[in-house]
Every structure is written in C-alpha cells, then in structure tokens.
Amino acid sequence: MPNNMIPVGLSNRHLHLSKEHIDILFGEGYALTIMKDLSQPGQYAANEKVDIVGPKGTLKGVRVLGPARGSTQIEISLTDGFVLGVTPPVRDSGDLVNSPGAKIVGPKGEVTIESGIIAAARHIHMHTSDAEKFNVVDKEVVSVKVDGKRGLVFNNVLVRVHPTYALEMHVDIDEGNAAGLKNGELVELIK
Incomplete structure (x- = not known):
C-alpha cells in the first residue's frame, strides 16, 4: 500500500x-x-x-x-x-x-x-506533520485517487493545514456515493 x-x-x-x-x-x-x-x-x-x-x-x-x-x-x-x-x-x-x-x-x-x-468543496484536513509527510502546503490543490468498482480521481481538492487538524479528506454524500466510498476508507493523494 x-x-x-x-x-x-x-x-x-x-x-x-x-x-x-x-x-x-x-x-x-x-x-x-x-x-x-x-x-x-x-x-x-x-x-x-x-x-x-x-x-x-x-x-x-x-x-x-x-x-x-x-x-x-x-x-x-x-x-x-x-x-x-x-x-x-x-x-x-x-x-x-x-x-x-x-x-x-x-x-x-x-x-x-x-x-x-x-x-462544501472537497478538501483534506491535515496536521502540520501530515503536510510535511505528504509534501504539501496549506491551500495547495491536489488530486485524490479512489480505487474500486466505482473508482475515480477527484481533482481540485483543497489542502487545509493547521496544527489542530486531524488527517481526513471530506467529500459530501453525493460525491462519496458516486465513488462508492464509506467513512474511514483510504484514498490516495496524487500530486
């Protein structure tokens, strides 16, 4: 993985x-x-x-x-x-x-x-240490790949970095259902 x-x-x-x-x-x-x-x-x-x-x-x-x-x-x-x-x-x-x-x-x-x-626009919350690990900065726009039968790539995903944030990508119900996603599933950040 x-x-x-x-x-x-x-x-x-x-x-x-x-x-x-x-x-x-x-x-x-x-x-x-x-x-x-x-x-x-x-x-x-x-x-x-x-x-x-x-x-x-x-x-x-x-x-x-x-x-x-x-x-x-x-x-x-x-x-x-x-x-x-x-x-x-x-x-x-x-x-x-x-x-x-x-x-x-x-x-x-x-x-x-x-x-x-x-x-709400799709976005990723990241702690500052996560941003370092993923090599991204606050307000950077990235893409995220979803695997599976309804796999797709979400473009235009805003990265939000703050020392109080926990790592999680947020999408609304329409987007999640389109990709066949469930809470807690893992998606791949691609730059």
Whole structure:
C-alpha cells in the first residue's frame, strides 16, 4: 500500500449556527449538547436538529454541528438543493457571499438567512506533520485517487493545514456515493 493514503469522511447535510441564531432557535442562553465528537478536534455533532425551508421544499431534521460559529452556514449536497429549490454554490467553508438563503425552523423559533447555503468543496484536513509527510502546503490543490468498482480521481481538492487538524479528506454524500466510498476508507493523494 502506498504511504500517501488518507482516510475519507462523508459529510451529510448539516449546519453551523451563530450564537445569536442558537438563542433564537432553541431559546435564550441555550447551549448545544454533544451527541458525538467529530474527527476534527473540538468539533462535534450536536443532539439538536432543525428544519431548513427553501422556496420549493423542506429538509427535516438537519443536524447542527458545534461549537457555535461567527456566521450561520448550511452545508448541503447538490441533490439537497433540488429538494429546497436552491442552487448551492460549491465553496470553501466560510465563503458565503452571493449564496442562497433559507428559513431555519427550531423548537423555540425561526430565523431567515439571506445567504449561507453552500455545497462544501472537497478538501483534506491535515496536521502540520501530515503536510510535511505528504509534501504539501496549506491551500495547495491536489488530486485524490479512489480505487474500486466505482473508482475515480477527484481533482481540485483543497489542502487545509493547521496544527489542530486531524488527517481526513471530506467529500459530501453525493460525491462519496458516486465513488462508492464509506467513512474511514483510504484514498490516495496524487500530486
């Protein structure tokens, strides 16, 4: 097995909420509760879920990820966009300018965001020591090869390097299903 293998994580629809929106959706002073820790240190899937209402349809029970962020961001697949009636741009996390918005409905209230829905661009989280091992730098764009019956090469994969990151490539459910991938499978970084 080559030594340039990376575990993959499939990212289903989810959202990150600002503290202001957590207070509106769940009640003033509410704190998200941890269902399970995610692969990236300090990040977690919360027990809390909300409904996302678009111009055409609703995604019910969308998982909130914590902790709170500075801006509310909804990450969906392109297929989810058809359900909602929006076209999410493929973007890096946090790049929300000129993205569609939606209504978010929680148990205590609702909020409408004017922008904030994206389809997350495929990316690899790497600790600084991993970046040295793979001979890549932060913001470098690489390709990743997937073997198997539905094997393919993902191009335009952004490398994100930080001393708090854990090694994992993230693709959304549509991309993972197209390649026949499962969480934890290994894929090959190619430069």
